[in-house]
Amino acid sequence: MVRPMLSPEERERGCRLGARLRQARGSRSMVDVAADAGIPVETLRKIETGRIATPAFFTVAALAQALDLALDSLAADVAVSPRQIPIATTA
Structure with a gap:
């Protein structure tokens, strides 16, 4: 099965997710956080x-728990703002 290409918005959301997780990690090492979340450090x-712009839900949930982040807050932090969503027009 071939996975469809990610849109620029999806890639940007993945970058925002990564930056938010990095910020929440603070001075903790990647090794410690990955171990707490039960995922590989890589x-x-x-x-x-x-x-990895679209990690699996359970991976994000495990990281949120390890970093003491609420999932709804994390989702809001990385969501696409309404002005970034292309408006479809019909002819």
Whole structure:
């Protein structure tokens, strides 16, 4: 199965997610946070750098728990603002 290409908005949202997680991690090491979340440190590295723009829900949930972040707050922090959503027009 071929995965469709991500839109620029999806890639940007992935970058915002990575930046938000990096900010929440603070001075904690990637190794410690990844271990607390039960994920490989390389996965955390890829998410933080935007190389995994759409991580699995359970990965995000585990990271949010390890970083003491509320999922709804995290989602709001990385959501696409209404002015970024293209408006479809019909002819």
